[in-house]
Structures are given as C-alpha cells and as structure tokens.
Amino acid sequence: MASAAYYLGFDFSTQQLKAIAVNEQLQVVYEDNVHFDKDLPEFGTQGGVHVHSDKLRVTSPVLMWVKALDCILDRMKSSGFNISKVKALSGSGQSCFSVSDSPVWMDSSTSAECDHLEKSVGGPQVLANITGSRAYERFTGNQIAKIYKQKPKEYLETERISLVSSFAASLFIGDCAPIDYSDGSGMNLLDIHDKTWNEKCLNACAPHLKEKLGSVVPSCSVLGPVSTYYVQRYGFSHDCCVIAFTGDNPASLAGMRLEEGDIAVSLGTSDTLFLWIQQPTPALEGHIFINPVHSQDYMALLCFKNGSLMREKIRDECSSGSWEEFSKMLRSTPSGNSGHIGFYFDVMEITPQAVGVHRFDAESQKVSEFPEDVEIRALIEGQFMAKRIYAERLGYKIRPQTRILATGGASCNQDILQVLSDIFNAPVHTLSTTNSACLGCAYQAAHGLAMQSSPLSFTDVFGSAQSKLVVTPRAESAKIYQPLMNRYAECESALLQQSKNILRT
Ligand code: ADP
Numbered sequence: 462m463a464s465a466a467y468y469l470g471f472d473f474s475t476q477q478l479k480a481i482a483v484n485e486q487l488q489v490v491y492e493d494n495v496h497f498d499k500d501l502p503e504f505g506t507q508g509g510v511h512v513h514s515d516k517l518r519v520t521s522p523v524l525m526w527v528k529a530l531d532c533i534l535d536r537m538k539s540s541g542f543n544i545s546k547v548k549a550l551s552g553s554g555q556s557c558f559s560v561s562d563s564p565v566w567m568d569s570s571t572s573a574e575c576d577h578l579e580k581s582v583g584g585p586q587v588l589a590n591i592t593g594s595r596a597y598e599r600f601t602g603n604q605i606a607k608i609y610k611q612k613p614k615e616y617l618e619t620e621r622i623s624l625v626s627s628f629a630a631s632l633f634i635g636d637c638a639p640i641d642y643s644d645g646s647g648m649n650l651l652d653i654h655d656k657t658w659n660e661k662c663l664n665a666c667a668p669h670l671k672e673k674l675g676s677v678v679p680s681c682s683v684l685g686p687v688s689t690y691y692v693q694r695y696g697f698s699h700d701c702c703v704i705a706f707t708g709d710n711p712a713s714l715a716g717m718r719l720e721e722g723d724i725a726v727s728l729g730t731s732d733t734l735f736l737w738i739q740q741p742t743p744a745l746e747g748h749i750f751i752n753p754v755h756s757q758d759y760m761a762l763l764c765f766k767n768g769s770l771m772r773e774k775i776r777d778e779c780s781s782g783s784w785e786e787f788s789k790m791l792r793s794t795p796s797g798n799s800g801h802i803g804f805y806f807d808v809m810e811i812t813p814q815a816v817g818v819h820r821f822d823a824e825s826q827k828v829s830e831f832p833e834d835v836e837i838r839a840l841i842e843g844q845f846m847a848k849r850i851y852a853e854r855l856g857y858k859i860r861p862q863t864r865i866l867a868t869g870g871a872s873c874n875q876d877i878l879q880v881l882s883d884i885f886n887a888p889v890h891t892l893s894t895t896n897s898a899c900l901g902c903a904y905q906a907a908h909g910l911a912m913q914s915s916p917l918s919f920t921d922v923f924g925s926a927q928s929k930l931v932v933t934p935r936a937e938s939a940k941i942y943q944p945l946m947n948r949y950a951e952c953e954s955a956l957l958q959q960s961k962n963i964l965r966t
Contacts (some may be wrong), residue, residue, distance in 0.1 A: 467491075467543075467908075469900065470902025471530070471552035473625055474709060475521075475565065476509040478529040479899040482547070487904065487923055488946065491542045491894075495529045497521075498683060504528075510565055517570035531633060534695045544696045549906040550633065550687070551900050553712035554625025554644075569598040574606040574666070579647060581665035585745055593646050593653045593741070593749035593759075601648040602666045609667035619719040622673045624648075626706035628858070633703045635688025641680040642713035646750035651677060653741075653751055653759070680707045680753035681909040704909030709898045710735070711753035716901025716909075717894055718919070718926035721758065723864050724852065725892070726881065728871035732768035734848055736761040742856040746812045747853060753905065754919050761855040761959045763812055765847065769871055771807045779833035785836060788876040794838040796883055797941040799823060801831060802949050802954060803839030812851055813957055821952050824851040841877055845884040846942070846949045859957050863887040866928055868894065878931055884946075885940040890928035939953070 465485060472479045482491035495501070497509040505511070512519050540545060555566045564570075575596035579585045585595035596603060601624060609616040621637050624645075630638035643673070645651040650666065656677065663670040667913040678684075684703045691697045714735050717725050722813040725735040741749040741759045752758040780786035800823025809816045818837065820828050831839055849859075865887050871877055872891050882889045894900060904919070911922045 465546070466548040467546045468888075468903045468905070469547050469550035470712075470899050470906060471533075471550070471629065471706075472709065472712065472896070472899035472902060473526055473529075473554040473629055474509075474551065474898070475567075478526065478533055479896060480533050480901050481896060481899045482542065483900070483907065485907075487553045487907065489900070491537065493533055493536055495533045495536075495539075496946060497525055497529065500532060501528055505875065510567065511562070512567075513571065517568070519565055519567040521565050523628070525600070526629065527632065527757045534691075538695050543577045545698050547697060547701050547784065549683075549702040549704055549910040549924040551902045551906040551909060552626065552629050552706040553709045553902050554629055554706065555709050562835070564604045566599045568604065569813065571598045571603040571607045574603040574610075575858060578603060578606070578662065578665045579715075582661050586743075588662070589743035589745060589749075591652050591659050592649045593743050594649060594747075595745050602650040602662060605670065606666040606820040616667060617669070619673060621675060622670075624708075626708060626919055628701060630684060630706040633687050633691060634685045635690060636685075637675060638684050638703075639676045639678045639682075639705065640674065641682070641707045641752040642751035642752070644706070644708035644755055645677045647708055647710075647748065649944055650674070652752075653749060656751065656756075665673055679707055679756040680705050680711065680751075681756070681905060681912050683909055683913055702906075702910055704906050706902070707753050707905065708750070710762055711760065712898040712901035712905065714752075714901065715754050715865060715919075716897030716899070717868065717892055718793050718904070719753075719754070719866070720864075720925065721761075723866060724857065724885070724887075725866040725868065726848065726872075727869040728768060728867060729845075729869035730769055731868075732765040732844065732848070734761075734763040734765075734852060736763075736852055736855065736857045738856050740856050740946055741903050742854065744851075744854045745854050746851055752910070761852070761857065763848070763851050763855070765812050765844070766806055766808055767806050767810055767844075768853055769869075771805050771844075773791045773838065773873065774807055775805065775837060779836050784874060788874060790834040790837045791841060791876045791880065794834050794899070796880075796935065796938060797945050798835060798838045798842055799834050800945070801839050802945070802952055803831065803843045804953065805840050805843060812847070813953065815953075815956060815960060819952075819956055821948075825948060825952055838880075841880045842884065842945075845881050846946050847953075849885055850946060850950055859885060859887055864928075865889045867931075868892045868897070876930060877933070882934045884942050886942070888930055888932050888933045888937045891924065892928050894926070903914065950953045
C-alpha cells in the first residue's frame, strides 16, 4: 500500500552527505549518499577535508556541502522517489561552524583559546558546569575566538555565524536558521541549564557574538516551510516543514531511539556511550548536551579511544587471533577476575588521559604480567568498569528499568556483552540500527511535526525500537563488582597521579 507521507533526514558527515527517507511506520523507503572525494573531486578533499600544513588546521569547503545537497536531491528526483509526499525533513552536521572554509571536528588549532576561555570563567570545571563540557579545541566558541584574533575585520563584518547543522537548515528555509539546543551544547557557549547563551563565555571568545549567533531553539522545533527554490526545482510540497537540524551525536541518540534512563554502548573502533540523563553533573571527562528528543532532559556522551583495536591486540596476543578462543577464555574465568585489575591504553586515552598497560593484583600491587586468561578478563572488565564509573560521574543512575543497548562490531560477542551486563547489573539488548545519525534526523522530522499537534514523547507516538534481549546480569554481580569498581577507581587515580608526577619531573 502506498504510504501517505514520508519524512526525510540528511546527515552532513565528514566524508559524505547521506539521505534517508522513512514512511509513517518509520520504515526506510529511500537511502542514498554523496561521497565528497569521489563524487565531487573538484573540491580536492581527502576524506572530505583539507588538512593544512601545520597539521592542526582541518577544514572543509562550505560550497562542497551546498553542491552535495543539490546533487543528492537531483538523484532523488530522477530515481522516481515522490518528493511531493515529504511532509517534514531534518538533518544533522558535525559540530563546527561555517566560513568559506569551515573548521571541522578534527581541527585542533585552538589550545590557546581553550586555556583563555577556561581561565575567564574560573577554571575547566566551572566551564563544564555552565556549558556541559570543559573547553575543547573543536568546539565552536574556541574556533570563533581564533578567527576573531586572526581576522578581526572579517569577524566584525560577519552578520551571522552558523553551525554546519543550522547552515544546512538555512539552505532549506531560504533564511538564517536558528541553532538548536543540542548542537548548541557543543560550542562551550550555551548555558545548558538556562538554555541561553552565557555572557561570560561569549565575552571571553569575541565581541558582539550574541547578535551573530541568533536565537537557540528546542531541537524538535518547526523552523518553517521549505523555500520556493526546493518546491520549484525538486517538487517538494509547499507545506513540507523544516525541523531544526542538530549535531550528529544528538541525531544518533534519536536514531537509536533511546528512552528515558537508557544507555547505548557503541563498541566500534572506539567505544562510545550515549546516556539519557535527567540530572547531569558535568565533569572534566565527557560531554553533557541538552537532549534532542526531550529538551527538559539531557544526554551525555563519553568516548573511549581504546575500544576494538585494543581488544584485537589482546586477542592476538592471548588467544591466537581467534574471537572464539577469546570468548572461551572469558567464560572460563570468574566474574571479578579474583581481584585482578588492568588498564589497557594502547594509544593515549581520552577518558581518562593516560597511556600504557598497567596491571594490579588483588592487593592493588602493580604486576608486570597476567596469565593469558586473566589478561583477557582484566581487559574486558576494565573497559566496562571505566564506562560505568565515568557514566555515574556524569550523573547517570542505574535503575531497575535500565536497559543497555549495544551496537557496533563487538556487540555480536555475547560473552563480552555478559561482562557488560554483569558490571552494569542491567540487561543488554542489541540494536541493528546502522546510519543512526541520518535515521535519527528522519525520526526528528516525524517527531517535530507530530509535536506541533500534541506534546507527546517520541515513544508515545511511534512506540519503542525493536531491540533483542541478549543477556541479563548474573546473580551476585552487584556484590562482586561494587568493591572491584571502587578499587579500579583508586588504582586509576594512583596511575593518573603518577603520570602527572612524571610529567612534572
Ligand atoms: P567502526 O567503528 O569502524 O564502524 P565497527 O562497529 O564495524 O567499527 O566494529 C568493528 C570492530 O568489531 C572490529 O575492529 C572488531 O574488533 C570488532 N569485532 C568483530 N567481531 C567481533 C567479535 N566476534 N568479538 C569482538 N569484537 C568483534
């Protein structure tokens, strides 16, 4: 049966522009992408970006995004997809902002500006309390501060500053689109409690910034109808609504259909945690954003660089490169690993900032090696204890109804998921969602439009996502892991103190 309506999502990611259309049952009915390097070679990007000679500055040409959008819509039209049935659309972009060459998330050329911003407000923790994160080089406030310092005249002549997301929304409405709460939370400028620009942060970055940023709106806001350009050129309906565009991480939370109290764990190249939080306690590690699906709540994001590649390294060293053997050894060792604890950071970790492999015995004494099976369990338990410790520091509370949703390459490994379930003392479900950011934008389009007629939650309107229950926590888990986690945290702070002392001498 032909569906009465479609909802469109666009994701301006680093390497490509993706588009997904869903019908009223939220089933995907159309999908395409434009690959910047391959499909738009005239911009000369590599991996969608230009890395400049100092290796710190990383930018993308803004015109490339505009052209990619025309290209993807041209293809959509010629594919026979009925664009006139699109009732609403939304999108997401990596968080940064647009000048002719826009700095992107990989840019790390603003450490002086970050120092200045943190000092101006009273330190990194104070900045995190206000904006949800300490200063980050890629965050827009610090990028703006750098441009103001280097090109004050151009800055002062700038009428409007957009994020990639609000810039893309501007194209669709044919006017300057406001920044949404969630992507705005990744700028080091927005007060996540008051949901207004913070004067101290603005002033520390550049003058007259408030006027240039415009207003901020909830992420499900209807911005207006698509402009006549899209109606005439591609056949959009006059009343197709544009819903605020947001950041790629908030869009992913929407795409995974997280619900109140849920936690999503993506076990990919790096491991990422998405948390739905009601009362956040911002910390120096991790980020708090205003929740894109329910703007009275929050989401937190934690990224661990040493994820799958670290697991693969230990698999190769201890179980002859076989995941099956790895799993078998994991099953053969007891929960709590008889008190053995390990930290495995092959590359400099971000949560926490530490590097190297560090092992502790049951008396918290450093040891140089573990038997292979102990090593495997120490790795997996260590990775998941760290995730729970850092999640709780950000205000996450495990409750009886807590669900863990696992995605990414390692989520096919039930023995790894069993450890995750035991440590969080919660059931683990798997999600098969791919392209969660782009899909999340299509969902936000449907949700934003539905909210116009009634302020219902996404789940109330569309139901829960289909996930598969894979494992439940074993009895006694809480009793074993609570004291082990306390010891893990103590060993970690001893490690961090030690590396600080080494840096000082
Ligand atoms: P990306 O972050 O690049 O999208 P994926 O989510 O596709 O990565 O995850 C890829 C990773 O999944 C591989 O690096 C591999 O280590 C891991 N993986 C694949 N199969 C298993 C398994 N059976 N057990 C544990 N990890 C696995």
